[in-house]
Amino acid sequence: MIALLIALIAFVVSGLGLTHWLRHTLSTRATEAPKSRDADLLASLHWREFARLVLKAMHARGLDPVIEDGMPADGIPTNGNDILLQRNGERVLLSCKYGTASVVGAQPLLGLSKAATLRGASRVIVVTPGRFDEEAVRLAHEQDIELIDGETLWPEVRPYVPHQPEQPPAAPVSSSGALPGPLLAWGGAALIGGLVWMLAQAALPVSTPEDGMPPPPPRVRTVAPTPAPTATTEAIPTDPAVLEQRRREAANSISTLFGVDRALWSSQSTLLVYLSSEEADPINELCPLLERYPELAASRIQLQPPAGSKKPVRFKQCRTF
Known part of the structure; x- marks a missing residue:
């Protein structure tokens, strides 16, 4: 009872x-x-499409690209380098850190101020469709670098986005008791x-008196103590939605690396990395970002050379277990 x-x-x-x-x-x-x-929406664009939108936003500020020898007419370098802008004689170095919902840290910002000085620019602007972490914000404040994240950038580029898909209406919530949630x-x-x-x-004593006699006292059961684990490891989530979010975060961070055009998962165990130049080899910077997630550390990495390149596709693996 x-x-x-x-x-x-x-x-x-x-x-x-x-x-x-x-x-x-x-x-x-x-x-x-x-x-x-x-x-x-911004993160779904190709890198050059994203850069074109950013340049239109900069044009609205009065900043236009400096067309140097060998550059395309739109002012966007084919090798993914930073873009030099100018306004009334003032030069500004624009750096686009692209990646789906990426979190940009301080590492990609290092050296930008020196690069701007070498190219005759007095200011630096860094743009991403994602966001910047606290360390990046601190470094930008120290070096007088202007940071523009996705939330700040959207109002500036919204007039130039050709197709803006409408938000699907939310499914009506019924008040009946037959909802899957309850x-x-x-x-x-x-x-x-x-x-x-x-x-x-199993834990409560069983009281069954016989012949009017009081029930016998419960037997004391001894349970051997469970040995303490000798080592602890990070638990891998079991929720498929959480696992998918971690996969996206890893791909987004890798998409911000220098020499990487974009990164996406072609299968559950293969990360497809599109390179922006034939000389790019981001594996040393890529592996630490992937190894932050135990379930992704042994994933196969397919390094895809740029379109038109004669170099073969390479396959790498950060861990082999």
Whole structure:
């Protein structure tokens, strides 16, 4: 009887808790989805398309590219180098750090001020469709570098985006009790209640008096202590959505490396890295970004040379386990 009461309490408490958590999670995702739409649109563009949008935004500021010998007419270098702009005699060095929802750190900013001085520029502007971390913001403040992230950039480039897909309407939320969310919550609560009932049955003493005699005292069971683990490792998430997010983060970070045009997963275990020049070999900078995620450390890396290159495709692997 006591075990059944404990199980009933566990069922009700866990059911209410899971229902509240599911509603809060779904509401949060519905709120955050429109915020990421603009950044996703920018990140879906090819590097040169993104650079063209940025140059149009710079033109609205009065800054135009300096066309040097051997450069295309649009002012965007084919090797992915930084772009030199000018306005009324003032020169500005523009650096585009491209990657899907990328997080740009301080490393890509190092040396930009010196490069600007060598090219006769007095200021540096760094643009990304993603965002900058705290260390990058601190370094930019020290070196007087202007940072433009995706959220800040979108209002400037929005007039030049040719196709802006409309946000699909949110699915209506029914007030009936047959929603998958509550059903899953109370189904999970039923499993928890059943497990608690079995554990309580095993732990509580059984009182069965015979012939009017008091029940015997419960036997004390000794349980050998579980040996402490000798080492700890980072747990790999089991949620498919979390795993996919980690895969995207790894590809986004690698897309910001010098010499990398873009990076994407061609399969569950193969990362396809498009190089922006034949001489680029980003493997030393690429592996630490990939090894931050244990489940991705042994992935196969396909280094794809630029279009028209006669160099063969190369395959690398950061770890072999």
